[in-house]
Amino acid sequence: MGLPNCRVLSNGAAEVVVATDVGPRVLGYNLTGGENVLAEHPEISVTTEWGEFKPWGGHRFWTAPEALPRSYAPDNEPVEFDADGERSCRLVRELERNTYVRKELVVTLDEAGSGVTVTHRVTNRGAWGVELGAWGLTIMRGGGTALIPQEPFGPHPQNLLPARPLVLWPYTDMSDPRLHFGRRFVRLRSDESSDEPQKIGFANKVGWAGYAVGGTLFVKHFTYEEGAVYPDYGCNNEFFTAGLFMEVESLSPLRQLAPGDTLEHVERWHLFDGVNVSDDEDSLEEVARLATEIRG
Numbered sequence: 001m002g003l004p005n006c007r008v009l010s011n012g013a014a015e016v017v018v019a020t021d022v023g024p025r026v027l028g029y030n031l032t033g034g035e036n037v038l039a040e041h042p043e044i045s046v047t048t049e050w051g052e053f054k055p056w057g058g059h060r061f062w063t064a065p066e067a068l069p070r071s072y073a074p075d076n077e078p079v080e081f082d083a084d085g086e087r088s089c090r091l092v093r094e095l096e097r098n099t100y101v102r103k104e105l106v107v108t109l110d111e112a113g114s115g116v117t118v119t120h121r122v123t124n125r126g127a128w129g130v131e132l133g134a135w136g137l138t139i140m141r142g143g144g145t146a147l148i149p150q151e152p153f154g155p156h157p158q159n160l161l162p163a164r165p166l167v168l169w170p171y172t173d174m175s176d177p178r179l180h181f182g183r184r185f186v187r188l189r190s191d192e193s194s195d196e197p198q199k200i201g202f203a204n205k206v207g208w209a210g211y212a213v214g215g216t217l218f219v220k221h222f223t224y225e226e227g228a229v230y231p232d233y234g235c236n237n238e239f240f241t242a243g244l245f246m247e248v249e250s251l252s253p254l255r256q257l258a259p260g261d262t263l264e265h266v267e268r269w270h271l272f273d274g275v276n277v278s279d280d281e282d283s284l285e286e287v288a289r290l291a292t293e294i295r296g
Helices: 281-295
Strands: 007-010 014-019 025-031 046-048 051-053 056-064 080-083 088-096 101-109 116-124 130-140 145-149 166-168 179-181 185-189 198-202 208-213 216-221 237-242 245-251 255-257 262-273
Touching (some): 007 088, 014 088, 056 101, 130 262, 145 281, 185 281, 208 245, 208 281, 216 245, 255 262, 262 281
Antiparallel strands (some): 056 130, 101 116, 116 262, 130 255, 145 185, 216 262
């Protein structure tokens, strides 16, 4: 993508590619010898009053709630890079101009297997307090399907209270054929022929979401904190698609950060090969089994 100073973390089973020319960003994630499951979109840019913001693709680190231009602060300059052996590194933008926050991304590949820990740390470097949440946005390679587990089924009248919020945006289209609500899973499909933006959000207490593309399954684990206040009417998990653009996102609770305070948010990633999904929900039980087993 015209970024010559990327670094590769490898353990023989999987590889993670991080950028040092921009970011902090993760640009690649694949099983060794396999295709990158993260998207590559160097052609896309958003013009803001603060300059040009480029999604690039891959995984980026925002703060919630979303606002223009604050969320789209350009990050097209080099970041500090510290390696910790062959499998771990720290990427730091000491000061994001205009927002006065420090962003640190620590990426650690497990000693064996495909597991990756992605730790997001945001520090208030301003002169006054600010309320925000940490937000991990992973742009996946197009042509796949996002998989969101439903809350465990419970019969009526034993279960009288709601299980989770579903959050919609003004441009969310519930009749969109890319979106399907099943009894056990919600699915959102990437479709190159459909450029209309589509977004949904959840309070995902199950704690994982997946994305299946080309026979490879990507699973992202994250936490839900009971009683905490989350952005966007209570979302810790959001999805956005338009054409081949698909984002699988997790969010931390909103926190009030005094000057110098730091907020941390952690994701766990895994890849599985040879996992094919279909519109039949029974075929997705293997996805749920894998996601549950690796969480422990």
